[in-house]
Amino acid sequence: MAALFGTRLRKLRLAAGLTQTALGEAVRTHSTRINQVERCTGAKPTLELARALDAAVGADGLLVDLWPYVYREMFPDWSRKFMALAERAVVIREYAAAVVPGLLQTEEYARDLLSLDRTLPSEEQLEERVAARLGRQARLEPPDCPELSVVLDEAVLVRPVGKPAVMRAQFARLLETADNPCITVQVLPFSSGKHEAMGGSLTVLSMPDGCDAAYLEGADYGQLIEEPEEVKTYRVAYDRLGVLALPPNMSLDVIRSAMEGTYRGERVPSRSERRRVAQVQLQQSGRWQLRRGGGRQRRYGSRP
Numbered sequence: 001m002a003a004l005f006g007t008r009l010r011k012l013r014l015a016a017g018l019t020q021t022a023l024g025e026a027v028r029t030h031s032t033r034i035n036q037v038e039r040c041t042g043a044k045p046t047l048e049l050a051r052a053l054d055a056a057v058g059a060d061g062l063l064v065d066l067w068p069y070v071y072r073e074m075f076p077d078w079s080r081k082f083m084a085l086a087e088r089a090v091v092i093r094e095y096a097a098a099v100v101p102g103l104l105q106t107e108e109y110a111r112d113l114l115s116l117d118r119t120l121p122s123e124e125q126l127e128e129r130v131a132a133r134l135g136r137q138a139r140l141e142p143p144d145c146p147e148l149s150v151v152l153d154e155a156v157l158v159r160p161v162g163k164p165a166v167m168r169a170q171f172a173r174l175l176e177t178a179d180n181p182c183i184t185v186q187v188l189p190f191s192s193g194k195h196e197a198m199g200g201s202l203t204v205l206s207m208p209d210g211c212d213a214a215y216l217e218g219a220d221y222g223q224l225i226e227e228p229e230e231v232k233t234y235r236v237a238y239d240r241l242g243v244l245a246l247p248p249n250m251s252l253d254v255i256r257s258a259m260e261g262t263y264r265g266e267r268v269p270s271r272s273e274r275r276r277v278a279q280v281q282l283q284q285s286g287r288w289q290l291r292r293g294g295g296r297q298r299r300y301g302s303r304p
Contacts, residue, residue: 005063006038008062012057013034016057020038026052041216050067081224089207091149091206092146092203093149095153098159100174104150104185109173110130110133111126112166113161140183145182146182149184149186150184152188154189158258171255178252188245197238200216202216202234214226
């Protein structure tokens with residue numbers, strides 16, 4: 001329904017002779033927001049925005065009538081398809097904008113996070129959801145463990161989820177990933193500035209047949225992308241995040257300081273310092289390879 005809403009909006013906008021910029025100005029929003037609504041890549045439109053868009057393009061109430069159905073979609077097909085693809089993926093690249101990815105969450109962290117979901121009417125359903133999330137972590141066990149590359153925004157470290165003990169245990173869980181040669185965790189500091197994935201989380205999946213898929217997620221939306229050229233842009237965006245992020249060893253030090261309560265944002269090394277550290281690590285390792293075509297990266301060593 002969100003896609004139908006966006007398609008109808010685009011047709012009505014073009015029929016009215018309006019550009020996305022002009023329509024954005026008419027409803028007091030940015031052209032980027034109009035693009036997100038039309039392409040179903042951003043947060044769902046509010047009722048206020050739907051009313052403003054309806055009036056601006058002369059929809060005669062059509063968009064307002066469609067709006068309630070957009071919000072009735074709780075578990076769309078692409079959500080189930082994404083989970084199915086993730087179960088088969090041989091490489092998972094994930095940028096986490098606000099919280100630790102589900103594959104690396106502790107039980108208490110997952111429970112505190114999922115308890116925020118107001119659609120769960122009972123404690124029993126909450127526990128079922130927690131069990132399902134933890135069950136998916138079995139994918140990280142050998143021999144079928146995919147290569148998991150995670151970039152955590154600094155916000156993940158400084159915004160507490162649950163009590164301090166829950167966060168300390170979660171940080172300890174992240175540090176344990178150093179023992180798994182299939183997992184790489186990096187921290188993207190605020191000092192890295194703007195980037196292409198701002199506004200939501202990004203996951204890029206690589207399948208056994210060589211095909212890729214991308215998944216975009218925000219607080220109240222998600223979108224699965226499978227068109228090869230479009231997926232390629234998100235894969236490149238993720239690779240750029242990896243360049244902006246701290247190297248794996250330095251990232252683990254930052255996570256350790258957060259666990260110990262000594263972390264301060266201003267202590268994050270500057271970009272030039274991180275570049276020097278990365279150059280030294282590259283020179284010291286003879287196993288660093290980058291497969292042509294933006295594929296898989298091998299670590300500096302057996303531990304990230």
